[in-house]
Amino acid sequence: MSDTKARIDEILQKSDVVLFMKGTQFFPQCGFSSKAVAILDHLGVGFETVDVLQDPEIRQGVKEYSDWPTVPQLYVKGEFVGGSDIMMEMYEAGELQQLLDEKQVAKA
Amino acid sequence: MAMAAAEIEALIRAGIPDARVEITDLAGDGDHYAARVVAESFRGMPRVRQHQRVYEALGGRMGGALHALQLSTATPD
16 A cells, blocks of 8 residues: 555656546546546646556555545545535635646646 | 435435435436435545445445435535
């Protein structure tokens, strides 16, 4: 588990915006993951995705990492933001854009 | 593996006694639900924490027996 945690730390250090999801950005394998990608696309922010279906260790590890039971999971500058429902609520309230601005995340 | 709406509602109420819970069966298949949970005890909590409280009430079923739960939380007006 600590190895997995180190791997997740490393992934989060490499990119400002990371989405752990089922499938890929272009072929999401789950409605929730698809919604999460659509929100980030709409915000026009650059992001990395990690397909947890390709990596059972990360799939389990990321749930423990954030104490969050489901995927997708969004991280901004290493900090857990939430799953797709929270992303949608924040997006609709303009809070997601605000968070990206505050954290000075570059546009794609 | 599916769960009944009443069971989901009962678990959330048991975990968060002041919660008002509305469950919608999104697909009519007993597997895709939306839950709206309104509780005074959420006041002052960040959204992530509010959702975590609901997941705690569901006691590990989230992501297992319960795959698709679209969750929204709020405090009473």
